[in-house]
Amino acid sequence: MTLNPPPSQQTPHSPRRIPNRRVLIVGNYCHDVLIQNGSVVAETLGGAASFISNVLDSSSVSCELVSKVGHDFRFEVTHSPIVVPEKETTVFEAYFDLGIDGIGHADRVLKRVSACDPILPSDIPDSSFDFGMAVGVGGEILPETLEKMVEICDVVAVDIQALIRVFDPVDGAVKLVDLKESGFFHILHRIGFLKASSDEALFMDVEQMKQLCCVVVTNGEKGCRIYHKDDEATVTPFLAKQVDPTGAGDSFLGGLVVGLVEGLTVPDAALLGNLFGSITVEHIGQPKFDLMMLQRVQDEVQKRKKQCNLSSSHKNDLNEFHERLSPARFSCVDSQLQPKLLVNGHSCDR
Ligand SMILES: Nc1ncnc2c1ncn2[C@@H]1O[C@H](COP(=O)(O)OP(=O)(O)O)[C@@H](O)[C@H]1O
Ligand SMILES: O=P([O-])([O-])O[C@@H]1[C@@H](O)[C@H](O)[C@@H](O)[C@H](O)[C@@H]1O
Numbered sequence: 001m002t003l004n005p006p007p008s009q010q011t012p013h014s015p016r017r018i019p020n021r022r023v024l025i026v027g028n029y030c031h032d033v034l035i036q037n038g039s040v041v042a043e044t045l046g047g048a049a050s051f052i053s054n055v056l057d058s059s060s061v062s063c064e065l066v067s068k069v070g071h072d073f074r075f076e077v078t079h080s081p082i083v084v085p086e087k088e089t090t091v092f093e094a095y096f097d098l099g100i101d102g103i104g105h106a107d108r109v110l111k112r113v114s115a116c117d118p119i120l121p122s123d124i125p126d127s128s129f130d131f132g133m134a135v136g137v138g139g140e141i142l143p144e145t146l147e148k149m150v151e152i153c154d155v156v157a158v159d160i161q162a163l164i165r166v167f168d169p170v171d172g173a174v175k176l177v178d179l180k181e182s183g184f185f186h187i188l189h190r191i192g193f194l195k196a197s198s199d200e201a202l203f204m205d206v207e208q209m210k211q212l213c214c215v216v217v218t219n220g221e222k223g224c225r226i227y228h229k230d231d232e233a234t235v236t237p238f239l240a241k242q243v244d245p246t247g248a249g250d251s252f253l254g255g256l257v258v259g260l261v262e263g264l265t266v267p268d269a270a271l272l273g274n275l276f277g278s279i280t281v282e283h284i285g286q287p288k289f290d291l292m293m294l295q296r297v298q299d300e301v302q303k304r305k306k307q308c309n310l311s312s313s314h315k316n317d318l319n320e321f322h323e324r325l326s327p328a329r330f331s332c333v334d335s336q337l338q339p340k341l342l343v344n345g346h347s348c349d350r
Contacts, residue, residue, distance in 0.1 A: 022261060023056060023063040024153055025049050026124065026145065027135035027162065028116055029073065029081055030090035032246060034284065036097055044285035045075040046092060048135035048159055048250040051286065053079055055254025055276050058289035061261050066123055068116045068140065082123060090116045090138040093172075094246060108245060111172040112138050121148035129153045131257055134191075135250065136162035146187050155192035157257055159249070160200050179204040188212055195253050214266060216273075218252050220245070223274050226266055235270040238300070240278035244285075251287070252277035271300065 032046030049067050056063045057078055065079035070088035073081065091114040118140045132153030134141050141162045150156050163184045164176045179185060188194070189212045196204065198219040209215050210227035218224040223237035255276030259269025275296060280287050 022061055022129065023131045023133065023257060024124070024129040024149065025052055025056070025063055025065045025067075025079075025133045025135060026119055026141065026149060027052075027067060027133075027159075028090050028119070028138060028140045029067045029069050029075070029077065030092055030116075030137060031074070032285075033091065033093045033113075034244065034246070035093055035095050041096075042244075042284050044246075045077070046246065047090070047137050048161070048247075048253070050075075050077065051247040051250035051280065052133060052135060052254035052257075053077075054286050055251050055289065056258060059258040059262075061258050064125065064127075064129070066119055066125075068119060068123070070114075070116050084117050087116050088114045090114060090140070092137070110174040112167045112174060113172045115139065115167070118142050119145050121145055124148050124152070127152065130155070131261060132156040133253065133257060134158045134162050135253065137165075139165055139167065143183050143187060146184060146191075150187060150190040155260075156190070157193035157195065157253065158188075158191050159253055160194060160196040160204065161249075164200065164203050176200060176203045179209070193256070195249070195256070197249050216256065216270060218249055218273075218277065220248070224252070224270055226270055228266070233267050235267055235274055237274050238278035240281050242281040243283060245281050246284075247286070248277040248280045251280040275300070 027049035028047055029045065029050050030047040032042075032044045033040055034042045034044070047067070049065055053063060053065050063079070065081075067079070067081040068084055068087075069081040069090075071083065071085045073083065073089045090112065093111045093113055095109040095111070115138045119136070120142070121144050124145070129152060132149040132155070134146050134149055134156060136159075146156070146158070146163075160179065163182045164179055166175050166177055167173070168175065179188075188209070191213050193214045193216060194204075194209055195216045195218065198217055201217045204215075206215055206217070206227055211229060213228075215227040216224055217227070221237055221240070221242070223235050225232065225234045252273040255273035256269045258276075259272040260266070262269075264272065276289065279289065
């Protein structure tokens with residue numbers, strides 16, 4: 001991104017500085033049909049974009065969303081999608097009693113039974129953003145879409161599910177291909193963060209990817225693990241009573257990005273992600289979050305610090321690791337996020 005000159009260097013004729021819009025979310029909304037023992041249990045608003053915008057809106061992080069739906073889209077949403085009148089909205093059926101699916105999920109078999117149009121580069125505004133989130137669910141993100149995102153966003157976070165999902169031509173069952181064969185691999189050195197669930201992580205070479213960007217692997221009730229160059233850390237989870245796992249990974253990614261935008265280090269932002277993920281599994285559909293979330297993370301960090309019975313050398317290692325994974329250490333995050341440490345007055349001092 002080109003930085004505008006400070007006011008003292010601006011001539012009367014130079015354009016006024018237009019502030020960056022903060023976060024761009026790209027991915028289709030969908031209808032989720034939850035099926036158990038052959039019966040429909042619930043029909044809810046789905047799509048990573050819906051869960052993520054819910055997290056960002058509840059955290060007062062401003063975002064713009066690009067999403068496509070069909071004529072049959074039936075939910076009220078804060079961020080209006082593009083309606084493609086001749087198409088139907090993307091629909092996923094989630095079966096909770098069919099065993100293990102093509103992705104390895106033991107608790108949910110996913111089938112895409114209808115697909116809306118892909119999101120094209122021309123659907124994305126020609127503005128600049130602090131953060132971009134490529135979060136397709138049904139194959140709607142194209143390589144050229146991601147290329148446009150890396151051009152206009154300072155940092156791009158990608159959910160691997162947007163890149164490696166393929167769909168059975170007969171029943172729409174979700175299967176995964178290796179990241180190298182996804183058609184996106186040549187762009188990945190330009191992204192900042194790659195998020196994968198532990199099942200999806202089997203379809204990439206973490207050792208290779210962590211040299212290109214920060215890799216975050218989520219692992220359900222076990223929390224998540226972060227990999228970047230030679231550093232790794234596990235971020236422990238929050239306790240939750242799981243009702244429906246749908247959207248946990250999405251809310252996690254939303255929380256991670258909220259944390260990064262607010263200037264947290266990556267491990268602390270991932271802790272915020274864990275919190276949003278854990279609350280999401282306690283609900284069917286979109287959970288309601290409140291502004292006490294960041295306070296809860298701050299309390300948790302303090303509690304963990306007190307409980308932490310580590311040797312002093314280990315403590316130093318941990319602190320150094322946090323230091324190395326602070327936003328300022330990511331070249332792509334560097335100048336953009338660092339000045340915004342206390343946006344909205346939230347502070348999450350360790
Ligand atoms: N049962 C659970 N208890 C507590 N936290 C959970 C639970 N399931 C998921 N989470 C949180 O949500 C994150 C994402 O969940 P995960 O199941 O790994 O992703 P996905 O929905 O993409 O499969 C986890 O890293 C964790 O922080
Ligand atoms: O549960 P999760 O993996 O985070 O994300 C889910 C997607 O995998 C699924 O395709 C979609 O229908 C859900 O609404 C949700 O976005």
